[in-house]
Amino acid sequence: MDIQRVVKKENPEANFKDISNVSGARWKTLTAEEKKPYEENYQAEKEAYLQLKAKEKRESEAMKLLEEDHKQKTAMELLEPYLQKEKDPLKPKQPMSAFFLFSNERRAALLAENKNILEVTKIAGEEWKAITEEQKRPYEEMAKKNKEKYMQEMEAYKQKRRKKP
Structure with missing residues (x-):
């Protein structure tokens, strides 16, 4: 009920x-x-x-x-x-960009001013944005030459790998 x-x-x-x-x-x-x-x-x-x-x-x-x-x-x-890929020590390393060439040059001076790595990176980036195309040109030319050299080295490296049994 x-x-x-x-x-x-x-x-x-x-x-x-x-x-x-x-x-x-x-x-x-x-x-x-x-x-x-x-x-x-x-x-x-x-x-x-x-x-x-x-x-x-x-x-x-x-x-x-x-x-x-x-x-x-x-x-x-x-x-x-x-993780599994082993790096081939004979493979050419990629060249640095114009910005990285500039940053490497500035890094020593900025570290000497007791800046930490984050500050160095930030300052280098701001400086790179602020400089003129004329001031960037030497770094861009160096990067271009390095890339051409890298491309030649890579072509030779690929040829060697093809010839291996």
Whole structure:
């Protein structure tokens, strides 16, 4: 017997508060034996709910672990070519850009002024932006010559690698 349904049937015009008050009053009058089926039903439903919530929590945690594992695998797959790749000591090194040639020249002077590496980099970048094209030209020409030399060295390097058995 559902007490609230019985009260609602007996008092169709009653609102929720009134039904709850009457149901509560009737509940208090029931004996332990009369309450037992309700309490057993409550315990069974509570246990089913707790099991469902535990299952949902396990599934959620498993999905989080799976996502983290997938992210880790993806990161490792992206890094793998760089981690496994051995550098060929005979391969020519790429030449520095005009900016890096300029920065290297300025670095010593800026470090002598007790600037840290971040300040040196920032100042060199600002100075590079501020100098004229005429002032940049020697660095750009040096970078161009270095790149041409690098391209020749790379071509010779590639030829040697093709000839190896």
